[in-house]
Amino acid sequence: MAGLAATLGAGAMTNSIxxxxxxxxxxxxxxxxxxxxxxxxxxxxxxxxxxxLLIVVxxxxxxxxxxxxxxxxxxxxxxxxxxxxxxxxxxxNGHHDTEFIENCxxxxxxxKRTVEEYTPEKAAEICGLxxxxxxxxxxxxxxxxxxxxxxxxxxxxxxxxxxxxxxxANLQMLLGNVGVESAGVxxxxxxxxxxxxxxMGVLPDVYTGYQKASDPAVRKKFEEAWGMEGLxxxxxxxxxAMFDGILNGDVKALYLIGENVVMSxxxxxxxxxxxxxxxxxxxxxxxxxxxxxxxxxxxPAACFAEKDGTFTNTERRVQRIRKxxxxxxxxxxxxxxxxxxxxxxxxxxxxxxxxxxxDEIRGLTxxxxxxxxxxxxxxxxxxxxxxxxxxxxxxxxxxxxxxMGRAKFCPAQWKPPAEVPDDEYPFILTTGRRLxxxxxxxxxxxxxxxxxxxPEELIEINNEDADRLDINNGDYVMAVSRRGKVKVKVWVTDxxxxxxxxxxxxxxxxxxxxxxxxxxDPVAGTAEYKACAIKIVKDGQEARGDGR
Amino acid sequence: xxxxxxxxxxxxxxxxxxxxxxxxxxxxxIYIPTLCYHPRTKKAGKCRICVVAVEGLPGLQxxxxxxxxxxxxxxxxxxxxIETRKMIVELYLASGKHDCPTCEADGECExxxxxxxxxxxxxxxxxxxKGYVTDSSSPMIIRDMNxxxxxxxxxxxxxxxxxxxxxxMGYRGSRMTVVCDLDSPMGDSSCVICxxxxxxxxxGALTEKKAAGKESNRDTVKVxxxxxxxxxxxxxxxxxxxxxxxxxxxxxxAKPNYGSLCIKGRFGYDFVNSHDRLKSPLVRKDGKLVEVSxxxxxxxTAKKLSQxxxxxxxxxxxxxxxxxxxxxxxxxxxxxxxxxIGTNNVDHCART
Ligand code: SF4
Ligand code: SF4
Ligand code: SF4
Numbered sequence: 001m002a003g004l005a006a007t008l009g010a011g012a013m014t015n016s017i018x019x020x021x022x023x024x025x026x027x028x029x030x031x032x033x034x035x036x037x038x039x040x041x042x043x044x045x046x047x048x049x050x051x052x053l054l055i056v057v058x059x060x061x062x063x064x065x066x067x068x069x070x071x072x073x074x075x076x077x078x079x080x081x082x083x084x085x086x087x088x089x090x091x092x093n094g095h096h097d098t099e100f101i102e103n104c105x106x107x108x109x110x111x112k113r114t115v116e117e118y119t120p121e122k123a124a125e126i127c128g129l130x131x132x133x134x135x136x137x138x139x140x141x142x143x144x145x146x147x148x149x150x151x152x153x154x155x156x157x158x159x160x161x162x163x164x165x166x167x168x169a170n171l172q173m174l175l176g177n178v179g180v181e182s183a184g185v186x187x188x189x190x191x192x193x194x195x196x197x198x199x200m201g202v203l204p205d206v207y208t209g210y211q212k213a214s215d216p217a218v219r220k221k222f223e224e225a226w227g228m229e230g231l232x233x234x235x236x237x238x239x240x241a242m243f244d245g246i247l248n249g250d251v252k253a254l255y256l257i258g259e260n261v262v263m264s265x266x267x268x269x270x271x272x273x274x275x276x277x278x279x280x281x282x283x284x285x286x287x288x289x290x291x292x293x294x295x296x297x298x299x300p301a302a303c304f305a306e307k308d309g310t311f312t313n314t315e316r317r318v319q320r321i322r323k324x325x326x327x328x329x330x331x332x333x334x335x336x337x338x339x340x341x342x343x344x345x346x347x348x349x350x351x352x353x354x355x356x357x358x359d360e361i362r363g364l365t366x367x368x369x370x371x372x373x374x375x376x377x378x379x380x381x382x383x384x385x386x387x388x389x390x391x392x393x394x395x396x397x398x399x400x401x402x403x404m405g406r407a408k409f410c411p412a413q414w415k416p417p418a419e420v421p422d423d424e425y426p427f428i429l430t431t432g433r434r435l436x437x438x439x440x441x442x443x444x445x446x447x448x449x450x451x452x453x454x455p456e457e458l459i460e461i462n463n464e465d466a467d468r469l470d471i472n473n474g475d476y477v478m479a480v481s482r483r484g485k486v487k488v489k490v491w492v493t494d495x496x497x498x499x500x501x502x503x504x505x506x507x508x509x510x511x512x513x514x515x516x517x518x519x520x521d522p523v524a525g526t527a528e529y530k531a532c533a534i535k536i537v538k539d540g541q542e543a544r545g546d547g548r
Numbered sequence: 549x550x551x552x553x554x555x556x557x558x559x560x561x562x563x564x565x566x567x568x569x570x571x572x573x574x575x576x577x578i579y580i581p582t583l584c585y586h587p588r589t590k591k592a593g594k595c596r597i598c599v600v601a602v603e604g605l606p607g608l609q610x611x612x613x614x615x616x617x618x619x620x621x622x623x624x625x626x627x628x629x630i631e632t633r634k635m636i637v638e639l640y641l642a643s644g645k646h647d648c649p650t651c652e653a654d655g656e657c658e659x660x661x662x663x664x665x666x667x668x669x670x671x672x673x674x675x676x677x678k679g680y681v682t683d684s685s686s687p688m689i690i691r692d693m694n695x696x697x698x699x700x701x702x703x704x705x706x707x708x709x710x711x712x713x714x715x716x717m718g719y720r721g722s723r724m725t726v727v728c729d730l731d732s733p734m735g736d737s738s739c740v741i742c743x744x745x746x747x748x749x750x751x752g753a754l755t756e757k758k759a760a761g762k763e764s765n766r767d768t769v770k771v772x773x774x775x776x777x778x779x780x781x782x783x784x785x786x787x788x789x790x791x792x793x794x795x796x797x798x799x800x801x802a803k804p805n806y807g808s809l810c811i812k813g814r815f816g817y818d819f820v821n822s823h824d825r826l827k828s829p830l831v832r833k834d835g836k837l838v839e840v841s842x843x844x845x846x847x848x849t850a851k852k853l854s855q856x857x858x859x860x861x862x863x864x865x866x867x868x869x870x871x872x873x874x875x876x877x878x879x880x881x882x883x884x885x886x887x888x889i890g891t892n893n894v895d896h897c898a899r900t
Contacts, residue, residue, distance in 0.1 A: 017780065017804040038742065038810030039780045045711035067711070189779025191871040193878070197896040200878040202869035204892050208879065213892050228887045232862065236892030242866045251866050251893075252856045257881055258870030259897045280852050286819075288826055297849050298837060300826035301873075304776040305786060305793060305817070309874030311774050313781025315804065321874065324771035324786040325793060325820065329827025330842060334870075334877035338884050340842070344850035347888045349880070357876040378772075379803055380781075435740060435811065443776075444812060446819040448758060449687035453741070453811075525895070 002523045003165025004185065007173070007410050008396070009403035011210065012195060014184035015148060015395040016315045016382065021046055022182035025053045025140070025147035029079065029168065030154020030530075034063040035435040037152070037188045037314075044150075055140060057082065058154065059430060060460075060502060061495045072137060073497060075128040076430050077158055077531045081414035083167045085123030086138045087174055088115040095142025097176025104400035105173055107409035114411035126414060128497070141175060146183040153190060153432065157529040161521035163412035170409050178407065179397035189314035190433070192304075196312035199368075199383070200361070204236030209365035209383075225364055228347070238525030239265070240518065246274040253280040257334060258301065262290040263511055266527040267483045267518035284337060287446075290508055301334050302327035309335075309354040310376070312383075316393070318371050319380035417531035418519040421499065425481065425533035427465075429501045431512040432530075444506070456509065458491035460502040461536065466492040469536060478537040479503070481515035487539070501534060552618035557625065569611040569622060570598055580624055581633065581662045583640070583750050584699035585612045588709060588800065588807060592700045597636050597662065600624045608632060634666050642673035645694040646751070652690070653752030655765030659697065680725065685735030688757050688815045689746055693725045695753040702726060702745035702754060710744045710808055726753075743814040747797055747807060756795050758815065764794040772799060775813040776872065780804060782813050793817050853889065862890035869896040 005011045020026065020043035033041040041064060048054045048067045056068040057079075065071040074082055090096050091112060101108050120131035127134070141147055149172050155164045169178075169185050177183040189195050201207040211218040219231045237245060243265070245251035265271045275281060275294040283295040286303045306327040312318050327333075335357060339349045351357050355373050362368045370385040370392070381392040397407070421428050434454060444450045459479055461471065471477060473492040478485050479501070488503065496502050503512035517532040550565040556578055563572040568591065573580050580600065584592040591612040599608040603621040608629060611622075623629070640646070640659060648654050680693040698717070703726065706715045714737055718727035728737035746754045756764070768787045775782040783799035796814050798807040829845035830837040840848075856864055867885040869878045878896070885894040 034740075037778055037780055038740075039782055039805045039808055039813075042710045042808055046708070049708065049711060191897075192774070192776050192779060192781060193873065193875065194779055194871040194896075196875040197869050197871045197878045200869075200875050201882045202878045202894055202896045204895050207882070207886075213886075222887075226883065226887050230890070231886055232890055232892045234892065236863075236894055237866065239868060239895045239897065242868070242893065242895070245866070250864060252860050252864040253853060253866070255853075255865070255867045255881075255885075257868065257877070258872050259868050261868070261897070264897055280856060282849055286825055287822075288824065295830075295837070296832045296852075297845055298826065298830040299845060299849075300828060303820055303825075304773065304872075305820045307874070309876045311781060312875060313774075313804065314779035315781075317781060317804065318875070319774045319781055319783070321773045321776075322771050324769075324773065324788045325791045328825045330829065331825065331827060332842070334873050335880045337846075338877070338880040340846050341850055341853075342884055342888050344846055345854055345888050349883070351880075354874065354876040357879060361875065361879050379783075443819040444816050446822040446824075447816045448818055449815060450811075452687040 003162040003410075004169060004187070005210070006162075006408065007166050007169035008178065008185065008407050010396060011198065012396070013186045013188070013315050014178060014397065015182065015186055017043060019182040019395065020044055020148065021050065023047055023052055023146070023148040024182075025055065025144040027055045027057075027141065027147050027149045028064060029057040029149065029151050031150050031152035031188055032058070032060070032062045032064070032154070032432055033150065033152075033188070036190060036433045038435065040150075040188060053140065053144070055137065057137075059497065059500060070136070070140070072129055072133055075126065076428050076500060077160075077417040078127040078414070079155060079164050080160060080167050080412055081118060081123045081126040082129070082134065083171050084115040084118035084411075084414065085120050085134050086141065087111070087171055088118050089120065089135055089138030090142045090174060091115070093138065093142050095138075096174045100176035100400060101174070104179070104402065104407055105409060106406045107411070111170055111174070111409040111411040114413065118414075141171070144175075146177050146180060147172075147175065148183050148186060149177070150186045150188060152188045154530060156187070156521075156524065156526050158526075158531065159418050159519050159521050159528045160412070160415050161526045162523040166410040167412050170411060173407050173409060179395070179400045181395055184395060187314070192313070193311040195314055195316065196310070196318075199312055204238055207364075208361055209367045211365075222364065225360070240520045240525055240527065243271060243274040246278045251278070253282070254278055255282045255284075256291065257284045258286070260285075260289045260291050262294075263505060263508060263513060265518070266513055266516035266529055268511065268514045269484050270518055284334060286331070299337055300329065300331040301337065302331050306331070307333045307354070310358060313380070316382045317380040318368065318376060318383065320373070320376055418528055419482075419517050419531065419533045421533045425535045427499060427501050427534050427536060429479070429481070429503065429512070429515060429532050429534045430530050431503055431505060431516060434504045434506060457488050457503060457507040457511075459488045459536075460491050460493050460496045462496050462498045462500065463492055463494055464498045465536075466490065469538065471536070471538060476539045478539065479515060479534050480537055481517070481532055481534045483517070484514035486511065486514050501536070552616060554616050554618065554620040554622065556622045563616045565616070565618070567616050569600060569602075569609070569614050569616050569620075572616050573611065573624060578624060580611055581665060582612060583658055583662065583697060584701065586701050586748055586750075589701045589704035589748060592704070594699055595636065595640075595697070597633050599629055599632055601626055601629060630666065633662075634668060637663050637666055637668055638673055640697050641668070641670075642676060644676065644678055644696065645692070651695070651752040652755035652760055653695075653765070655763070657752055658750035683734050684757065685733035686739060686741060686757070687735065688741050688743065688811070689734060690755050690757050690760065691726075691734055692753055692755075695751045696726060697751055697753070698724060699750060701748040701750065705744040705748045710742050712738075712740050712742060712744075714739045715745065741811040741815065742809060743811070744808055758818065759795040762794050768794060775809070777812040777816065782809050784809065784813060786817070793820055857889060863893060865889050865891055866893040867895075869894060871896050
């Protein structure tokens with residue numbers, strides 16, 4: 001979320017879910033909302049019923065396009081080119097919010113210079129759209145009273161992920177769509193507590209509430225509160241560097257809580273190599289999974305229904321979870337396990353229950369100071385919530401007030417994905433989620449009824465391509481990238497354009513992350529799950545088609 | 549909006565003009581039974597069981613549809629009203645296979661509740677069998693249209709609340725029934741199994757397959773918590789008995805989801821009770837992971853980590869936190885890595 005922090009100040013959804021129904025224009029880019037965030041899609045569809053315009057920009061004809069006023073089916077990874085051209089047109093039409101730009105932002109001239117070279121004609125070529133479509137999109141956005149922009153992994157999971165996010169923010173700032181109700185820049189978080197994990201400082205450079213680890217005053221505050229000295233002052237490494245670190249010998253031990261990295265990280269072969277190489281792997285999870293196979297120690301954890309605590313949802317709302325059943329066997333709360341480990345490493349942590357931990361967190365985190373278990377016993381509260389009387393914040397930057405004083409335009413140049421199709425690997429593979437499953441499948445695949453609806457992974461291939469390769473719906477093919485290959489069943493569909501394929505990562509039998517490219521956004525460290533080059537080899541012709 | 553004053557059952561009450569009589573009564577704790585009305589699908593004006601008498605107006609009035617007016621004098625409990633309501637409920641009970649003891653909805657059926665309040669043991673009319681075959685083609689939902697009372701709640705829910713636009717009222721007259729798409733079995737239809745219709749249905753016409761036979765409305769405790777799947781953070785109730793989750797429902801009238809859920813949140817709960825949950829700490833010995841006690845696992849882990857820290861420095865240890873577990877767990881993980889081990893090498897899966 002570095003892109004939002006750089007432009008607006010906070011790495012979070014600016015507005016709230018309940019404001020969606022009030023948006024006159026809803027602009028969804030790189031978010032398969034009906035499948036990944038179904039309940040948010042209900043609000044969007046209700047807004048459409050009430051007369052809102054729904055604009056979808058996505059390389060696939062996703063379900064949401066059924067309700068869309070317009071769908072712009074652009075090329076995978078062409079977002080910056082498209083949005084820069086749209087901004088150029090908005091400025092040319094005089095539809096930008098000059099008052100907001102003058103009073104609340106900086107860097108407009110630089111933005112103007114950057115987008116100037118993105119003519120609709122030039123962008124159209126990159127995006128696979130027509131120039132008039134780009135003009136139309138600019139007009140729709142420019143003439144709207146206000147618009148809410150929503151994005152997910154289609155924006156972030158690129159090597160240009162941070163720049164993609166900045167570009168979305170630039171657009172909304174240009175239109176004055178920040179700091180007002182039913183508008184804003186809204187990343188929809190994929191997992192239930194991504195927002196919370198970030199807020200809690202499970203990041204190499206910040207403590208809770210994004211307080212910088214490099215700031216001596218911050219470290220001093222935590223040293224005093226924790227009764228510990230010499231907290232580390234150099235930023236740590238991000239996940240991709242951790243795996244590289246294992247392979248080059250810098251990293252000797254990995255403590256992994258609840259992440260099935262074999263399935264979820266790109267380039268599975270590389271991940272597995274690293275785990276085999278690693279000296280000491282601790283896996284703490286609720287199931288034995290593909291990653292735990294490589295562990296030296298496996299610690300059984302309680303799941304959400306077996307413990308108390310809080311999750312923070314995508315709109316910054318801190319909400320309670322409650323213990324409803326006993327954990328199985330010897331499984332324990334994660335916090336208990338960490339506390340015990342700490343004690344055995346010579347540091348006792350004194351907590352009787354999660355509320356004690358929460359009270360310590362809010363004491364150290366000004367933006368959450370006002371959030372207590374008592375106050376959120378029914379409905380949650382949205383940070384910033386700084387005191388006992390503070391009702392929390394439905395939308396950020398009200399009245400154009402930004403944490404850095406002014407919001408900052410951060411113009412970016414378009415770059416193609418790291419791997420683009422060529423003669424040998426002619427298809428671009430993009431990946432994502434499906435409604436019927438979740439993440440690496442450890443939960444949904446153990447719930448009765450789910451596999452009935454979607455029993456195995458399918459690779460989506462366009463009708464034209466299927467015809468040309470003489471592949472039928474339901475055939476098995478080999479999908480091959482430079483990093484690996486998987487056997488997978490074909491779904492011939494016009495959901496994807498010619499030259500594009502789609503897969504999810506829910507099934508270990510055919511996991512897209514065998515194929516995906518382990519290249520990363522240099523700032524956020526997010527991998528380019530959304531674009532890699534593959535070829536499709538018909539089953540039985542493997543040896544010939546593989547070419548290696 | 550203008551404030552008005554009216555009289556219900558002898559009480560002087562304040563209301564907003566335009567507000568329905570039903571909602572004024574409910575706000576003031578006056579019981580008027582309803583079947584088709586639901587706070588989220590609003591008035592349907594179908595069941596007519598919410599009738600009241602208004603002085604100066606002829607006959608009985610449907611309170612969900614009549615706007616409160618200044619100076620109105622309303623009676624909600626007269627002999628005629630009770631008789632009318634009894635008649636309606638008895639006709640409903642006779643209109644289909646409302647054989648309560650064998651019904652999945654037993655204990656949580658609004659028709660059954662109203663019948664009880666009105667003191668109806670058994671309908672005076674013979675129970676009719678509409679002859680519909682139970683549709684259990686959906687992996688999660690059972691439809692028994694013999695128990696449908698045509699309240700339209702499911703239809704409003706599917707079309708206007710979750711906007712999945714799957715179900716409609718099909719056919720006419722005595723054959724009128726709820727259909728999926730162009731009358732396909734639910735399992736073959738475009739239904740995305742969000743379960744909105746099940747949550748809204750006042751009777752046993754729509755029930756949950758996985759809860760079937762478990763008497764999920766008897767002696768269960770409802771625990772309010774947050775959905776463990778995506779970042780929307782829907783508010784849910786876990787319906788629990790004897791350490792088992794029997795079903796999940798959305799919390800009505802609460803942000804952010806107001807009762808609606810998706811397939812994962814509503815039906816994806818049985819992983820909790822899965823037989824292959826990890827139940828014991830494991831430590832690798834001679835190449836194999838073997839079960840050990842917590843003491844052994846923790847001592848061993850702490851010793852190894854301390855030794856690696858000593859030999860190779862704190863930065864040789866890295867921690868990956870979890871975007872699925874709680875804030876409290878994540879905070880403690882961060883504290884362990886920074887404070888105890890002494891490294892900023894802490895991150896979580898960046899798939900945001
Ligand atoms: S489960 Fe959801 S989508 Fe399916 S019919 Fe019911 S309300 Fe509609
Ligand atoms: S199925 Fe249930 S909710 Fe739908 S009309 Fe019939 S009784 Fe009402
Ligand atoms: S019910 Fe569905 S939309 Fe709501 S939090 Fe759970 S997974 Fe997300």
